[in-house]
Amino acid sequence: MKTTPFTEFHIRAGARMIPFAGYNMPVEFTGINDEHITVRQAIGVFDVSHMGEFWVTGPSAFDFLQYITSNDVSLLFDGKVQYSCFPNGRGGIVDDLLVYRFGPEKYLLVVNAANIEKDWNWCVSHAPEFGLTPGKELINVSDDTAQLAVQGPLALKAMQKLTDSPIMDMEYYAFREIKFAGINNVIFSTTGYTGSGGCELYVKNSDGAKLWDAVFEAGKEFGIKPAGLGARDTLRLEMGYCLYGNDINDQTSPIEAGLGWITKFTDKKNFIDKELLLKQKNEGVSRRLKGFILKERGIPRQHYEVVDQSGNIIGEVTSGTMSPMLKQGIGMAYLAKGFWKTGSEILIRIRNKDLKAEVVDFPFYK
Numbered sequence: 386m387k388t389t390p391f392t393e394f395h396i397r398a399g400a401r402m403i404p405f406a407g408y409n410m411p412v413e414f415t416g417i418n419d420e421h422i423t424v425r426q427a428i429g430v431f432d433v434s435h436m437g438e439f440w441v442t443g444p445s446a447f448d449f450l451q452y453i454t455s456n457d458v459s460l461l462f463d464g465k466v467q468y469s470c471f472p473n474g475r476g477g478i479v480d481d482l483l484v485y486r487f488g489p490e491k492y493l494l495v496v497n498a499a500n501i502e503k504d505w506n507w508c509v510s511h512a513p514e515f516g517l518t519p520g521k522e523l524i525n526v527s528d529d530t531a532q533l534a535v536q537g538p539l540a541l542k543a544m545q546k547l548t549d550s551p552i553m554d555m556e557y558y559a560f561r562e563i564k565f566a567g568i569n570n571v572i573f574s575t576t577g578y579t580g581s582g583g584c585e586l587y588v589k590n591s592d593g594a595k596l597w598d599a600v601f602e603a604g605k606e607f608g609i610k611p612a613g614l615g616a617r618d619t620l621r622l623e624m625g626y627c628l629y630g631n632d633i634n635d636q637t638s639p640i641e642a643g644l645g646w647i648t649k650f651t652d653k654k655n656f657i658d659k660e661l662l663l664k665q666k667n668e669g670v671s672r673r674l675k676g677f678i679l680k681e682r683g684i685p686r687q688h689y690e691v692v693d694q695s696g697n698i699i700g701e702v703t704s705g706t707m708s709p710m711l712k713q714g715i716g717m718a719y720l721a722k723g724f725w726k727t728g729s730e731i732l733i734r735i736r737n738k739d740l741k742a743e744v745v746d747f748p749f750y751k
Contacts (some may be wrong), residue, residue: 390593625747
């Protein structure tokens, strides 16, 4: 099992560790609810070093990314980040990812930890069509990169203490290469998957310990705490953000998943599954991923059945939890056509009981 440059800090802090995507990762420190609320109100720090990072460079890097990703890479400019996905050629999704533009011939892809090998093989399989050589224009630096997600409304204020570069005014989904905490060439990105603002920091593994100490020292006066995978999941779910393996996978299309906004059908962009996904957009789909809030006491979980008033199965829960902020059961589910309109009443089957729920728009927590 792999470790990250921060594993010793987690163990020292008393984290409950679990195997995740081949890594020994912290699931919680002081408790999921406590860590969740800390991120919503102050600052929480997540070790996301298990994520994957691929460099794509060279004259054909742009054309390659326009073909294998669903979003329009031409909308990017230097210092901008884009959320996207890899369509799989069968109407499903290989993975969702971030695309960073460093220059017209230099991009960084950040992919999900559990899909690193799968995503790398997918990129490598299409590289020859664009003259890209693995190890040259296409480089996997996942094992050499450490990453911290410093999230919360006070995160940027605290992190400004560690750099002379102005970061407080950075737009959402932007990045800069800066000197940070005495470390050169830190990729400082105003991204994250919590919905509470903050940043993500990329450094070499050898700089990990120095980064960790500096971040926690700078955040001390703001009530900074480490946070684990548990809170990361409840935070993203409160915002209605998809999790690969739960809400999206090789059998779900971006149109079904409500990711039409990252699926761009423009004349100058020819991408994998373009015709199929355009047909879905124009003709509609038979199911949609929607959010729901339980109107009765209960906690929805993945794979629970969704039924109508007559008890007919109309969908399946993909993610669910008790919202730490709302104190209500919330979830995401694929619902059959005719049942996904906002405000509709559905029933979630929990331990042979059908509990009332209402279809709602994302995010759950505003």
